[in-house]
Amino acid sequence: MENDRDKLLDVQDLTVRFYTDDGVVHAVNGVSLSLAEGETLGLVGETGAGKTTTALAILGLVPSPPGKTESSATIFDRQDLRLLKESEYRKVRGNKISMIFQDPMTSLNPTMTVTEQIAEAIRNHRNITRQEAKVEAVKMLETVRIPADRAFEYPHQFSGGMKQRVVIAIALACNPKLLIADEPTTALDVTIQAQVLELMKELKNKLNTAIVMITHDLGIVSEICDKVAIMYAGEIVESGSLEQIYDNPRHPYTNGLFGSLPDIEKDVEFLSSIEGMMPDPADLPVGCKFHPRCKYARPVCSEQIPNNNEIEPGHFARCLIYEGKLPGQEVKKYV
Amino acid sequence: MIRYIFKRLLQMIPILIAVSIIVFFMVGLSPGDPAKIALGMNAKEETVAAFKAEYGLDQPLGMQYLNYMGGLLRGSLGKSYTTKQYVANMIAVRLMATVIIAFGSLILTYLIAIPLGVLLAVKQNSWFDNISRVLALMMSSMPSFWLGLLLILLFSVKLGLLPSNGFDTPAHWILPLCCSCFGSWGGSSRYIRNMVLETIRQDYIRMARAKGCPERVVLFRHALRNALMPLITSIGMNIGTFFGGSVILEQLFGINGMGKMTLDALRQKDVPTIMAGVLISTVLIAVGNLLADLCYGLVDPRIRSIYSHPRKRKLKKEVAVSGAN
Amino acid sequence: MGQTEAVRPHRKKRSLWTDAWTRMRRNRSAVIGMAMFAIILLACFLSPFYLNYETNVIQPDLEAIRQLPTERHVLGTDELGRDILNRIIWGGRTSISIALAATVFSSVLGIIIGAVAAYYGNVIDSVIMRVADVFMAIPSMLLMITLVSVMQPTASNLVIAMSVSGIPGIARIVRGQMLSVMRNEYIDAVKGMGAGSLRIVVQHALPNALSPLISQIVSSVAGEIMAISGLSFIGIGIQAPAPEWGAMLAAGRNYIRDQPYLTTFPGIAIVLTVVSLTLLGDGLRDALDPRMKR
Numbered sequence: 030m031e032n033d034r035d036k037l038l039d040v041q042d043l044t045v046r047f048y049t050d051d052g053v054v055h056a057v058n059g060v061s062l063s064l065a066e067g068e069t070l071g072l073v074g075e076t077g078a079g080k081t082t083t084a085l086a087i088l089g090l091v092p093s094p095p096g097k098t099e100s101s102a103t104i105f106d107r108q109d110l111r112l113l114k115e116s117e118y119r120k121v122r123g124n125k126i127s128m129i130f131q132d133p134m135t136s137l138n139p140t141m142t143v144t145e146q147i148a149e150a151i152r153n154h155r156n157i158t159r160q161e162a163k164v165e166a167v168k169m170l171e172t173v174r175i176p177a178d179r180a181f182e183y184p185h186q187f188s189g190g191m192k193q194r195v196v197i198a199i200a201l202a203c204n205p206k207l208l209i210a211d212e213p214t215t216a217l218d219v220t221i222q223a224q225v226l227e228l229m230k231e232l233k234n235k236l237n238t239a240i241v242m243i244t245h246d247l248g249i250v251s252e253i254c255d256k257v258a259i260m261y262a263g264e265i266v267e268s269g270s271l272e273q274i275y276d277n278p279r280h281p282y283t284n285g286l287f288g289s290l291p292d293i294e295k296d297v298e299f300l301s302s303i304e305g306m307m308p309d310p311a312d313l314p315v316g317c318k319f320h321p322r323c324k325y326a327r328p329v330c331s332e333q334i335p336n337n338n339e340i341e342p343g344h345f346a347r348c349l350i351y352e353g354k355l356p357g358q359e360v361k362k363y364v
Numbered sequence: 365m366i367r368y369i370f371k372r373l374l375q376m377i378p379i380l381i382a383v384s385i386i387v388f389f390m391v392g393l394s395p396g397d398p399a400k401i402a403l404g405m406n407a408k409e410e411t412v413a414a415f416k417a418e419y420g421l422d423q424p425l426g427m428q429y430l431n432y433m434g435g436l437l438r439g440s441l442g443k444s445y446t447t448k449q450y451v452a453n454m455i456a457v458r459l460m461a462t463v464i465i466a467f468g469s470l471i472l473t474y475l476i477a478i479p480l481g482v483l484l485a486v487k488q489n490s491w492f493d494n495i496s497r498v499l500a501l502m503m504s505s506m507p508s509f510w511l512g513l514l515l516i517l518l519f520s521v522k523l524g525l526l527p528s529n530g531f532d533t534p535a536h537w538i539l540p541l542c543c544s545c546f547g548s549w550g551g552s553s554r555y556i557r558n559m560v561l562e563t564i565r566q567d568y569i570r571m572a573r574a575k576g577c578p579e580r581v582v583l584f585r586h587a588l589r590n591a592l593m594p595l596i597t598s599i600g601m602n603i604g605t606f607f608g609g610s611v612i613l614e615q616l617f618g619i620n621g622m623g624k625m626t627l628d629a630l631r632q633k634d635v636p637t638i639m640a641g642v643l644i645s646t647v648l649i650a651v652g653n654l655l656a657d658l659c660y661g662l663v664d665p666r667i668r669s670i671y672s673h674p675r676k677r678k679l680k681k682e683v684a685v686s687g688a689n
Numbered sequence: 690m691g692q693t694e695a696v697r698p699h700r701k702k703r704s705l706w707t708d709a710w711t712r713m714r715r716n717r718s719a720v721i722g723m724a725m726f727a728i729i730l731l732a733c734f735l736s737p738f739y740l741n742y743e744t745n746v747i748q749p750d751l752e753a754i755r756q757l758p759t760e761r762h763v764l765g766t767d768e769l770g771r772d773i774l775n776r777i778i779w780g781g782r783t784s785i786s787i788a789l790a791a792t793v794f795s796s797v798l799g800i801i802i803g804a805v806a807a808y809y810g811n812v813i814d815s816v817i818m819r820v821a822d823v824f825m826a827i828p829s830m831l832l833m834i835t836l837v838s839v840m841q842p843t844a845s846n847l848v849i850a851m852s853v854s855g856i857p858g859i860a861r862i863v864r865g866q867m868l869s870v871m872r873n874e875y876i877d878a879v880k881g882m883g884a885g886s887l888r889i890v891v892q893h894a895l896p897n898a899l900s901p902l903i904s905q906i907v908s909s910v911a912g913e914i915m916a917i918s919g920l921s922f923i924g925i926g927i928q929a930p931a932p933e934w935g936a937m938l939a940a941g942r943n944y945i946r947d948q949p950y951l952t953t954f955p956g957i958a959i960v961l962t963v964v965s966l967t968l969l970g971d972g973l974r975d976a977l978d979p980r981m982k983r
Contacts, residue, residue: 090573116578123576130574135567140589140665149585150575183665199575382823387835394839505963507915509922510938510956517949608830615923616942626831627923630838642835646826 037239038064038087038207041102045079045086045263047095054311056082056096058263061337062241064256066206069233069240071250071271073286074260077307080243081131083260084209087241088128089118106206124154127200129210133193133217137184143170143195144180150202169198173228190221197228204236211243226252247290251275259283262308262318265337269344279346281323284360317349329354369654376650380643381433387642388432391635392425398633402445419445432639442636444629451640454625461531461621463648465613466606468537469544470652474599477549481556482588488561496553503550508609512543512616529618540613544606555598559591566590593664600656604649709976719972725965733781745772746779747930755948764954768940773951776932777958783933785962787844788913791851796906798852799859800899806860807867808890818864821857829854833916837925847926851913862905866898873897900977908970911963918959934959 045057057079064070072080085091086098089110103110106125110118127150130136138146147166148159157165167180173194184192193213200208210229214222230253233240242254250257251271258268259282267280278284285303305322308314314321320330330349338351349355399415400407407415416422420431435442441451480496487493519539520528527536563569564587572586611623626641628634661668713719740746750770758765764773806817824832836850870876871894879893918935920926927933929940934955941951 085570088574090570119576119578121576122574128574130567130571132567136571138568138572138586138590140663141585142665149572149577149581153576153578185666196571199571378819379823379826382819383826386823387827390835390839501964501967502960505911505960505967507918507922507935507956507959507963509919509935510952510959513938513942513945513952513956517945521946604825604828605830607828611830611834612919612923623831627834627925630835638835642827642831645828645831649828650826 035065036063036104037066037068037106038062038241039102039104040087041100043083043086043098043100043103045082045091045096045098048097049095049311052311055313056263056310057086058313060260060263060265062258062265064207064239064241066239067233067237068256069242069254071254071257072241072243072260073245073247073250073257075245075307077310078260079263079310080260081211082263084128084211084241084243087209088122088126089113089115090122120154123150123200123205124203125205126207126209127203127205129193129196129200129208129213131212131215133189133196136196137192139184142181142183143175143187143198147195147199147202150199154203166198166202169202170195172201172232173198190217190224193217193221193225194228197225197232201232201236201238205238207239207241209241209243212245213242214246214249215244222249229253247286259286262313263310264318264347265345266319266348267344267346269341273341273344277344279340279344279351279360280319280348281325281350281360282319283346285322317347325350325355325360327355365658369658372654372657376647379650380646383646384433384436384639384643385429387639388429388635389425391630391633391638392428394633396633398445398635401632402634415445419443428635432636441640444637445634446629446632446637451636454637455622455640455644458621458625459644461614461619462607462610462623462645464531464537465540465544465610465619465621466603466648467652469541469548469606469609470599470603472541473545473548473552473602474595476545477552478556478595480549480553482560482583484553484557485560485564486583488557493557500550500554504547506547508543508547509612509616511546512539512613515539515543516617531617531619531621536617536619540617540619543616544609544613548602552598556591556595559594560587563587563591589663593660596656596660596663600653603652603656607645607649709973713972713976716972716975718968719976722965722968722970722972725961726969729781729962729965730785733778733785736778736782740775740779742779745775746932747771755944755951757950765948765950767937767951768944771932773937773954776937777934777955780927780932780934780937780955781958781962783844783927783931784914784917787847787851787917788910790848791855791913791917792906792910794848794852795855795859795909796902799856800863800895800902802856803860803863804867804890804895804898807864807871808886808894814864817860821861824854824857825861829858830916830919833920834923834925837920842920842925842928844927847917847920851916855909855913859902859906862902863898866901867894870894870898901974903977904970904972904974907973908967911966911970914959914962914966 040060040062043057043060043062047054047056060079060083062070062072062083072083074080082091086100087103087105087110089098091098100111105121108121110121113121137143141149144163144166147169148162151157151162151165151169152159155162167177170180171177175191175194175198179187179191184195187195193216197213200210213229214225217225226249229240232238233253240253242250244250254271256269257271257274258265259274259280260266261282267274267278267283274283275287278287282303289302303322304324308318308321314331316329316331316333317323317326317335320326323330333349333354335347335349336352337345337347339345340351348360350360397412399412399419399421403411403415413422420428423431432442441455443450444454447454484493484496516528516539519526526538527533528539530536531540560583564583568590569582569586572582577586607623610621611627613619614621614624615627622641622645626638626645629637629641657667748771750766750772752770753762753766754770755768756762756766756770762772762774764777767773767776802817802821806814827835832854833850836853837847840846840849867890876889876893879889884893917926918933918938921933921935922939924936924939927936929936937955938952941948941955944951
């Protein structure tokens with residue numbers, strides 16, 4: 030139990046469903062995550078795997094209706110987030126937990142200056158005057174390396190990279206304990222990506238902020254993360270430390286992800302890719318959700334739901350191979 | 365800003381000239397002799413000739429147009445063929461009624477529709493919202509002249525509360541204004557509701573929530589302000605509709621306004637009066653549109669930067685920065 | 690829009706139109722609107738088969754002036770003893786034909802003009818748009834009144850007047866849509882494949898520019914019906930003795946004190962027609978542009 034005390038965030042069995050006219054969309058299905066202070070978790074998966082919805086659920090921002098969020102525990106900073114009233118939850122959002130959204134182009138309010146938008150976040154959680162908040166906000170902008178003379182401009186006067194830095198400044202304005210970054214670099218040019226990542230690393234070291242880094246870019250994960258969780262169709266299929274996942278991927282899906290990456294050191298003629306498409310979350314396959322695309326799949330995979338098997342300490346994979354149900358099968362690295 | 369307004373006013377001039385040409389020649393080339401209409405069919409040949417000479421109708425149409433425009437430049441709207449009054453005087457008496465109906469209903473519409481629309485957006489899919497959907501459909505499907513008849517029946521005939529004819533006292537204004545607003549209350553409040561809901565789905569609204577903004581702030585500071593932008597455009601376009609609607613309402617409520625004046629003049633080929641009616645309506649609508657665009661600038665900083673001079677923009681920024689540090 | 694990625698399920702590819710039709714059928718109010726309008730259309734356009742214009746519609750019956758609804762005259766009779774129901778049906782035929790004709794003319798011409806302006810750009814575009822500006826500067830009701838007054842108030846002239854005042858608006862919308870569609874990369878792709886300009890416009894740009902316009906066109910029929918009744922109400926639309934809803938309202942107005950039903954039924958006829966067209970238009974909008982649906 031000593032271990033649990035150190036956990037900053039502990040989510041157990043998180044489920045999010047959307048009840049729409051066209052049926053129930055199973056966006057997140059029993060996701061468990063935990064994170065200690067200062068740690069960085071990479072949440073990796075394809076588009077539509079439920080990463081963003083997981084993040085919104087932690088922030089209590091899943092739109093309801095049509096969304097419905099359930100979990101057996103959502104503990105943050107020794108507080109059960111499920112029990113919070115909306116007004117109390119608001120005090121957590123942007124203060125102790127904050128989020129960087131995917132698209133900086135649309136994440137800023139076009140009718141407010143960037144300073145106003147940062148100051149608003151500060152004033153939501155600290156009892157200071159408008160003027161003081163603005164001074165703080167300008168300092169915050171300088172932290173993310175935006176010169177003060179641009180502080181009173183509007184978002185449309187900024188480039189994409191600068192907008193993302195403003196978004197980061199808003200997220201960090203109240204020194205959050207947990208920062209959820211939802212693909213913070215996807216919408217940016219490669220050179221700007223590197224700058225933003227550098228900035229985040231620096232802030233992480235300086236402020237000891239825990240980060241959930243949502244991405245589909247395995248390169249980013251290796252650069253910044255301590256732990257990795259691979260998501261597929263609303264489930265975490267494999268999780269472990271960065272080394273465990275990168276050196277020893279055990280789930281066929283994870284393995285497929287790495288196999289589709291080009292590697293300078295290896296001389297392969299073709300990159301392998303994972304056949305097929307992510308299943309429709311309104312119509313998920315029975316049994317293992319990955320089996321229709323899995324090259325190791327046997328009939329049993331469409332009947333039994335795999336458990337989260339611990340392969341080595343701290344390294345879990347959700348695959349029937351590790352339950353001895355698929356005799357003679359072994360996941361070969363990167364093939 | 366001043367430069368921008370000036371530029372826009374200058375742009376209006378060619379449009380007005382084109383409108384004047386179109387209307388003048390359309391009316392001028394249409395069958396019927398205005399002199400005969402004004403004097404009656406039995407008028408003597410000499411009287412007609414004298415009338416034509418007095419009003420310059422004996423000249424070719426192109427010359428008549430130039431004469432009219434010359435008069436306009438000197439600030440004269442000419443004299444009506446039928447009433448023999450100066451058109452400027454006729455308009456002075458009638459302009460107010462039309463302006464009250466057109467701009468009054470514009471203001472009254474949005475004064476009620478904006479709060480209502482926001483409320484409907486907040487209460488999305490409640491019974492209130494669903495009833496409003498049906499009600500709005502009914503309201504906007506009712507032609508103003510039928511609604512006017514029903515209102516007259518109820519408030520003037522049955523209850524005897526409000527006058528139904530004329531435009532002398534504010535009590536006279538109530539029925540025409542309600543009549544003119546009724547349809548747009550329904551339509552505009554639904555439109556505003558949809559705009560607010562559309563805005564609420566934007567990423568920056570989610571961002572505002574993630575910052576910990578209370579729902580009230582999210583709604584008013586973030587959503588409403590951005591939802592107002594498309595709304596202002598639609599207000600600008602509605603000015604013309606209210607003006608057109610005024611023609612019918614003036615007829616229905618026996619109001620001596622610009623619409624009725626123009627309509628009567630059209631029936632009698634009274635060119636100076638028609639021209640004045642059309643041109644003044646056009647100018648008023650253009651000014652209304654300009655005002656709407658200026659409001660747009662107040663709300664949207666992206667538009668605002670068009671108005672201001674680049675040098676001034678930089679200056680403003682410097683002041684702001686020194687103020688903050 | 691991160692959250693929609695999870696909410697919107699991936700579906701099999703179907704054509705835009707079958708997809709829209711499926712959505713349309715599932716939309717209850719759109720189906721109601723469609724059914725209402727179909728009934729109104731049938732009743733009005735089959736009327737020559739069961740009504741005689743001379744005897745049923747315009748012949749005064751001095752025995753039965755301003756009667757309340759009876760068995761013989763289901764909706765009563767008007768100030769000259771003519772059957773109100775018959776007049777409403779016959780008038781509807783006139784109003785709806787004129788509205789439909791005006792909509793078709795203004796849409797077709799508006800689409801062509803708008804597409805030409807968008808495709809050729811430069812001088813042609815600015816000339817067309819300046820002309821549109823001039824016509825849009827005049828309030829459309831006033832423009833219609835002027836046009837009808839200088840011509841004679843016949844049905845075809847009404848169609849012309851209403852079309853002329855409708856064209857600039859549609860042309861402007863089409864131009865805007867076309868310009869935004871032409872910026873899409875697939876247009877470049879088609880150009881790259883060597884398609885001719887007419888083919889690009891007709892086959893690739895226009896269909897994509899038009900789908901948001903279709904519902905607007907359907908709804909505008911409702912607007913045209915209001916406009917023509919309005920014109921008739923102030924006495925410059927359909928002329929007596931031919932019936933028209935607005936004209937019937939204007940005539941019944943003098944008897945509002947004692948026989949308000951003279952104005953009630955024509956009014957209801959307008960509202961029902963406009964409601965059905967609005968429901969249909971909204972349904973089409975939701976079906977063709979599912980993003981707008983909530």
